[in-house]
Amino acid sequence: MAVSQNVLARAPVARHSRVTPQWLTGYALAAPALLLMLVIFLYPLGHSFVMSFFRWDLNTAESPFVGLGNYLDLFTGSSFMQTLRNQVVFTVASLVIEVVGGMAIAVLLNSKLRGLRPARTLLLIPPMVAPAVVGLNFRWLFNEQYGLIDATLVRLGLPAIPWLSDPGWALVSVIIANAWQNTPLLVLLFLAGLQAIPREPLEAAAVDGASAWRTFWAIVLPLMRPVVVIALMIRIIDLFRTFDVVWLMTQGGPGNASNLLTVEAYKLAFQSVDFGHAAAVSYVALVLSLIVLALLYGIPRLTARRAATWQN
Amino acid sequence: MHTTSGALNRRRFLGGSLALAAGAAAGPFLAACGGGDSGGKATEINALLITGGDRYPAYWEKVTSAFKEQTGITVTYDLLQFTPLTSKEITLAAARSTQYDVYSTHTAQIGAFFPHFEPLNNHFDAADIADFFPVAIKYMTNPANGELAAIPRNMDARTQYYRRDLYEAAGVQPATTWEELAAVGQQLTGGGRFGLVLPGQGDPAQRQFADFLWQAGGEWLDQNNNVTFNSTAGVEALTFYRDLIQTHRITPSDVVTYQWNENSAGFTNGTCAAVFDWPGAYASFGDPALSTVSGSFATAPMPGHKTETSCAISHGLAINKYSRKKDAAAEFLRFTVTPDALVDQYAEFKNYPSRVSTADQVIGKAQGPEQQWLSDLRTTIENGKEWPKVPGFDKVSTVVQTAVQNALSNQMSPQAALDAAAEESTRILQQAGALR
Numbered sequence: 001m002a003v004s005q006n007v008l009a010r011a012p013v014a015r016h017s018r019v020t021p022q023w024l025t026g027y028a029l030a031a032p033a034l035l036l037m038l039v040i041f042l043y044p045l046g047h048s049f050v051m052s053f054f055r056w057d058l059n060t061a062e063s064p065f066v067g068l069g070n071y072l073d074l075f076t077g078s079s080f081m082q083t084l085r086n087q088v089v090f091t092v093a094s095l096v097i098e099v100v101g102g103m104a105i106a107v108l109l110n111s112k113l114r115g116l117r118p119a120r121t122l123l124l125i126p127p128m129v130a131p132a133v134v135g136l137n138f139r140w141l142f143n144e145q146y147g148l149i150d151a152t153l154v155r156l157g158l159p160a161i162p163w164l165s166d167p168g169w170a171l172v173s174v175i176i177a178n179a180w181q182n183t184p185l186l187v188l189l190f191l192a193g194l195q196a197i198p199r200e201p202l203e204a205a206a207v208d209g210a211s212a213w214r215t216f217w218a219i220v221l222p223l224m225r226p227v228v229v230i231a232l233m234i235r236i237i238d239l240f241r242t243f244d245v246v247w248l249m250t251q252g253g254p255g256n257a258s259n260l261l262t263v264e265a266y267k268l269a270f271q272s273v274d275f276g277h278a279a280a281v282s283y284v285a286l287v288l289s290l291i292v293l294a295l296l297y298g299i300p301r302l303t304a305r306r307a308a309t310w311q312n
Numbered sequence: 313m314h315t316t317s318g319a320l321n322r323r324r325f326l327g328g329s330l331a332l333a334a335g336a337a338a339g340p341f342l343a344a345c346g347g348g349d350s351g352g353k354a355t356e357i358n359a360l361l362i363t364g365g366d367r368y369p370a371y372w373e374k375v376t377s378a379f380k381e382q383t384g385i386t387v388t389y390d391l392l393q394f395t396p397l398t399s400k401e402i403t404l405a406a407a408r409s410t411q412y413d414v415y416s417t418h419t420a421q422i423g424a425f426f427p428h429f430e431p432l433n434n435h436f437d438a439a440d441i442a443d444f445f446p447v448a449i450k451y452m453t454n455p456a457n458g459e460l461a462a463i464p465r466n467m468d469a470r471t472q473y474y475r476r477d478l479y480e481a482a483g484v485q486p487a488t489t490w491e492e493l494a495a496v497g498q499q500l501t502g503g504g505r506f507g508l509v510l511p512g513q514g515d516p517a518q519r520q521f522a523d524f525l526w527q528a529g530g531e532w533l534d535q536n537n538n539v540t541f542n543s544t545a546g547v548e549a550l551t552f553y554r555d556l557i558q559t560h561r562i563t564p565s566d567v568v569t570y571q572w573n574e575n576s577a578g579f580t581n582g583t584c585a586a587v588f589d590w591p592g593a594y595a596s597f598g599d600p601a602l603s604t605v606s607g608s609f610a611t612a613p614m615p616g617h618k619t620e621t622s623c624a625i626s627h628g629l630a631i632n633k634y635s636r637k638k639d640a641a642a643e644f645l646r647f648t649v650t651p652d653a654l655v656d657q658y659a660e661f662k663n664y665p666s667r668v669s670t671a672d673q674v675i676g677k678a679q680g681p682e683q684q685w686l687s688d689l690r691t692t693i694e695n696g697k698e699w700p701k702v703p704g705f706d707k708v709s710t711v712v713q714t715a716v717q718n719a720l721s722n723q724m725s726p727q728a729a730l731d732a733a734a735e736e737s738t739r740i741l742q743q744a745g746a747l748r
Contacts, residue, residue, distance in 0.1 A: 059423070061427050143566070253721075255721060
């Protein structure tokens, strides 16, 4: 016993833990990573936030403080409100298509129909393609003179659609291209969620004679709620930073018809060389997406609390 | 209100603090290296240069090798296409970067860089500068202080390229007026072919509008920098531009999505009978590997209306104001615009020389259609203009691009689109301190 106590007293680990608290060691080990995060993430974030309160462009050596001037300019300008509307339409429409479409495809793939295995593999292709490539491909597919889609429509005796040149269709076109690339990602998420649902309630519903539709609404969808919420969060973050596809397909045009916040920020920074306003647009986008995410995070908690109150 | 000094100025504070800190840290290092003096003989400079095709890397290699042989100065360089090149230079200028000593630049964007490029007046003789086309020098010069910001490497101006075979078959001549342009275009439109192709998106749409604006007798700004592009002439110009697409229908219906590449492709693939294009197009249109119309096109001067004005701009080279090797950089600039270098550039890319004397020499040696084309270009250059170089105009041009597209796609009338753009542009110019 005495020997073992002696050994323990000499053990370096025991002596080390007495001198340095465990939490301090943890922080020391994490410090390089934290420092790196500060430099590459927080500094640019803070820098651009400060920049949004200054008139900051390349034309002059001075950059005076303008307070909320850049933000006021945006909201009183001729086109920013249309850009905001476009962003809302783009986000909502994309979410509806991707979530509803993604769920439908996931349910289909989760069924016992034969021949669906290759489809699951094919689903991996769109998310693997770079958004820039998707943008270029859809620009060609939607081309009115040489595009495959209009050529097919005309062969079927239907009128060609001015996909990218008509203000009404331009935003629709980028929504379609974006949905093509991202819906499969949600299919995979939903498929994983569906396969994790316990079999007992489904078997009980079957014994009770519930229809497939009733089973989906009453059992599958409520159990899938956490997966759907996570999927929505991922997509909302992505949709507010969509750039490549829109830029390559329409550059936000014609006019302002398919302009989104990221495209506007890029135009302001790299065409107008106006970094102050570009930073302000970026922060409008950030705040908007945070509000939507907060609502999304808060509503299920609120409804859950109400449900608990009613049960009590 | 535009504050120029005395007010809270974050850039000055940050810049000063960083300079102080960096200077304290870097001083001993620089002293040890023996660098940091622009007057010293540098043996290596860095350049950010433009590329635009397969032959550019070999061309720049040849230029920099010859320069090293002559001066002993090594030029290490990166090549980028025009748009990413501009974006990178904007970022580097905003950061006051010293990474590159030499920048490739262009009159279209130079307004934003005036405070960030080294004035070249002390690096070039006045007599030497007088040999360059005046329009190029004018728009490379900061109007606020008369300092030359870049040296023009070649002239960029447009001519009318048309299908000689189709025009002859239809018994028509290339248009010399707006009316003829619409009439000839209508005569050649049909059977899946269009009479004309124009760009309608982004910066190219802005340039096309600029041509029509000047040809209608309009201007972007008046002498006090008040906005005038929404004048009667401006509205006439944008209405004509829109009507070519929407009323006369002599262009593909989706030109509102076209930039230069789509524009040129419409001509080379044989679907469009005429196009207004840049000098580089002459070589690609004539190359059977790139063009289905290589043996059947000819050129003519740009059509006019009240005037015959069109864009005359230039690519150039500039010295980074924050460079520590300005003398060596200036030596490189001088080397790239010697008459021999310009002749070589013409032979390589059909780039129109920026020196009047060299252009005369090149035209004198050319024959047949090539001589005709060079003379047409000369006409455009001598009548040429570029948009104003005043603070804030880069943003104005972005606003106008949107306005032009709003009109071309029938979202707004030309008058309404230009009025809305003019109102926003006035605010932009006021904020930039450009209004006199």
